[in-house]
Amino acid sequence: MEAAKLLKKLDKEDFRILMAIEIGMKRSEYVSVNNIKFYSRYPREETLFRLKKVHKNDLIIRNTSEHEISYTLNSIGYDLLALHALVEKNLISQLGPIIGKGKESDVYSCMDDNENIFALKIYRMGRRSFKNIKKYRDLIGERGHFSWLYVNRLAAKKEFEALKKIYKLKLNTPKPIGYNRHIIVMEYLRGKELVYYRSIDKPEYIFNQIIDQMRIIYQEVNLVHGDLGEFNIVVDEVGNILIIDWLQWVHSGHPNANSLLKRDIENVCNYFKKKFKIKSNVNDILSKFYQK
Ligand SMILES: Nc1ncnc2c1ncn2[C@@H]1O[C@H](COP(=O)(O)OP(=O)(O)O)[C@@H](O)[C@H]1O
């Protein structure tokens, strides 16, 4: 990954310049040199020198069409800020290979100083083409302005919050390790998504585990996954599971909670029926969710 290599090449002054641009981007996509100077509190010389360096390393985009030159972070620049912060907090020390590419994220393995391996998820929604505007609206609400930085940061925060709530229950969901900006670090299960298994041992046991855990999560912390299915369940060689991808969760009081819950359960039931011939009744299962 490009950002990882660059981490070592940059000085703390470079990071401060990137952060100054980040602050300016709260108000407008491009930030003028004057504002960058103001937010970094560096003299003009230092500001220009650092801008030149980070621009040369392809971390920022220059706009010369206005009378004053301005800059904006590109996604590698933003990755660097988050990775740098995670390293400074001693949460990670090395980035490993990519382990998954989702619809809206890249997932890497990473390591801390004690050689614990984690999964590191980088949100990459939107940027130029906010195609699925409704989804982003759900994240930022009506007031928000449409910065890709902001959307991805909120997404990471939202998923991390869910992981924290669920982790208390000690089920098969990733232990949250830490997050910064648009990146979350969590427990890693070395395996592959359920959908890629042609057969598994004790499919009925795994099916029941998934359903039981969803019920416990619903009843104990009032959360609905919202995007459950064979793509978001990682299974390892010995049949351990990890239920991942908690971005789209809703609270059980949310107006769509019941229909999302039903869809989640249907997805799992249908998949186990089609692939492993396991019979189940969605309504019977759901009625147990609502009974306590
Ligand atoms: N904690 C994890 N452990 C192991 N693999 C993971 C983990 N989190 C994500 N992955 C891998 O990365 C892929 C994408 O992650 P996911 O959270 O589902 O993102 P998306 O929202 O983009 O689908 C997953 O399908 C899986 O292969």
Ligand SMILES: [Mg+2]
């Ligand atoms: Mg997914």
